[in-house]
Amino acid sequence: MKISVVKNILEANDRIAQENRAIFDQKGLTVFNLMSSPGAGKTSLLEKTIDALKDQVKLGVIEGDIQSSQDAERIAQKGIPVVQINTGGACHLDGNMIRDTFKEFNFDDLDLLVVENVGNLVCPAEFKVGEDFKAMILSVTEGEDKPTKYPLMFHESKVLIINKIDLLPYLDVSLETIKKEALKVNPHLTIFEVSCKTGQGLDAWYDWLKEQVKTGRPA
Amino acid sequence: MHEMSIAQSLVDILKEEMVKHDARVLKSVRLHIGQLSAIVPEALSFCFQVITEGTEMEGAQLHMEIIPLKGICKSCHNDFEIEDYAFECPHCKGTDIETVAGQDLAIVEMEVD
Numbered sequence: 254m255k256i257s258v259v260k261n262i263l264e265a266n267d268r269i270a271q272e273n274r275a276i277f278d279q280k281g282l283t284v285f286n287l288m289s290s291p292g293a294g295k296t297s298l299l300e301k302t303i304d305a306l307k308d309q310v311k312l313g314v315i316e317g318d319i320q321s322s323q324d325a326e327r328i329a330q331k332g333i334p335v336v337q338i339n340t341g342g343a344c345h346l347d348g349n350m351i352r353d354t355f356k357e358f359n360f361d362d363l364d365l366l367v368v369e370n371v372g373n374l375v376c377p378a379e380f381k382v383g384e385d386f387k388a389m390i391l392s393v394t395e396g397e398d399k400p401t402k403y404p405l406m407f408h409e410s411k412v413l414i415i416n417k418i419d420l421l422p423y424l425d426v427s428l429e430t431i432k433k434e435a436l437k438v439n440p441h442l443t444i445f446e447v448s449c450k451t452g453q454g455l456d457a458w459y460d461w462l463k464e465q466v467k468t469g470r471p472a
Numbered sequence: 473m474h475e476m477s478i479a480q481s482l483v484d485i486l487k488e489e490m491v492k493h494d495a496r497v498l499k500s501v502r503l504h505i506g507q508l509s510a511i512v513p514e515a516l517s518f519c520f521q522v523i524t525e526g527t528e529m530e531g532a533q534l535h536m537e538i539i540p541l542k543g544i545c546k547s548c549h550n551d552f553e554i555e556d557y558a559f560e561c562p563h564c565k566g567t568d569i570e571t572v573a574g575q576d577l578a579i580v581e582m583e584v585d
Contacts, residue, residue: 254584254585255582255583256582257581258582259580260489260578261578262478262485262577262578262579263481265484266481343474375474375510376473376510378510379474379509379510380474401557405508405509437556437557438557438558438559440568
């Protein structure tokens with residue numbers, strides 16, 4: 254017997270992500286999902302961003318890693334609420350894992366929640382967690398071909414932060430080519446060129462991010 | 473390798489559908505895998521095989537059809553196949569493209585006894 258089904262395989266996760274999103278919206282909380290390859294600079298960008306914005310924006314962080322709490326410890330040193338998720342092998346965070354952290358936060362005390370996903374250029378893009386938008390980092394050492402090789406993540410992201418531009422003099426990589434390739438996959442990408450090492454370009458990112466934070470809480 | 477999570481979600485849905493239709497054996501499943509989705513069919517097949525071992529779904533065939541990326545240009549309203557992941561209209565060079573196919577990850581049909 255043949256049965257016609259037509260069901261989205263990820264519908265269970267999509268539904269939980271939607272429920273998460275409803276809670277974030279109700280609390281007037283802006284949430285973004287930060288993704289990149291391992292070592293592209295997610296935690297470094299967060300450290301810089303926290304230092305720059307913590308007097309103006311009340312931040313919280315969810316750290317996703319397969320193992321270890323090193324990233325959460327780095328963030329905790331900045332004196333902001335952070336919860337570490339260890340996926341124990343899974344290569345991405347999903348809606349359920351994010352929901353499990355809610356009891357650790359007081360959302361009434363937060364303006365912006367950053368979900369730092371597991372370092373991986375493939376899988377995290379497929380799983381919504383309830384975010385307002387996805388942001389990704391590509392470090393220049395990863396090369397120019399990444400947008401075409403990993404199109405989904407570039408396509409799903411609202412913003413691309415190109416990191417480690419201080420290393421460009423030592424590499425056979427063109428910033429213009431990276432941008433061109435990324436914009437081909439996603440013409441609507443907002444792009445920042447930064448170095449978390451030298452601080453170059455970060456002010457523009459901070460200003461943009463501040464604008465994304467929802468103003469005012471619903472009554 | 474997120475195919476394991478995908479395979480688990482797939483099995484959960486199939487189980488639900490089998491109960492609903494009072495089915496005892498799963499013979500085959502037809503899936504649509506969008507070109508833009510980051511799924512490796514062989515890996516998904518393997519994970520499905522591992523998860524279903526010893527269950528009423530063991531041995532079921534997964535037929536996966538890769539669905540090409542298609543878009544509609546919001547400026548000139550032409551539809552076209554998106555090649556090389558370039559989200560630009562080949563007719564008017566517009567970049568406001570609505571993806572109409574190729575991003576899906578869906579079960580379309582199952583065969584049961």
